[in-house]
Amino acid sequence: MSRIGLSPITIPSGVTLNVNGNVVNCKGPKGELSQAIDPDLTLTIEDGTANLARPTDQKRHKSMHGLYRSLIDNMVVGVSEGYTKELELVGVGYRVANTGNLIEFTLGYSHPIYFYVPDEIKVETAMEKGKPPSIKLTGIDKQLIGQIAAKIRTFRKVEPYKGKGVRFKGEVIRRKAGKTAAK
Secondary structure (H helix, E strand, C coil): CCHHHHCCEECCCCCEEEEECCEEEEECCCCEEEEECCCCCEEEEECCEEEEECCCCCHHHHHHHHHHHHHHHHHHHHHHCCEEEEEEEECCCCEEEEECCEEEEECCCCCCEEEECCCCCEEEEECCCCCCCEEEEEECCHHHHHHHHHHHHCCCCCCCCCCCEEEECCCCCCCCCCCCCCC
8 A cells, every 4th residue: 555645745825736637737936847647546636635546556556656646745845845955065176166057066177067057946056164165956846956966966976985076965975994004
């Protein structure tokens, strides 16, 4: 039984949820999102909550039930509150700067890396003394923010010996011991 799929989606004030065929539109104070759902599933909206129902207990219907309930809930939270991901650049000489949505990274390579973030996402960079350079991604689409953050992280993955690289803020890196001198 899908525990995620059975829980109702609470719709906060200021957010409207509409169903047109198998497309769910969500509109709120921060923006508008839409998601196509499986045609077998039915979404009912009443009294500030939305419930997703599946027709049978087939394995495919069970898996789609939880998935689309989570996607719709992410849309509702995104248009009402928004999502934020923060990354840090840990390493000597690592720098980051942005002009609009174009980010310039200096990550120890022989060349700078330029990366353009889609217009739906707002980018802020910070270079404070005594703290590692940081990047803050803000937007309404949880999937898009996660995808962009993962792409930025691939520019310089965190290595386990010194802990240098691009990491999520607060991420704990498992460190390894280096070589020991033989006597």
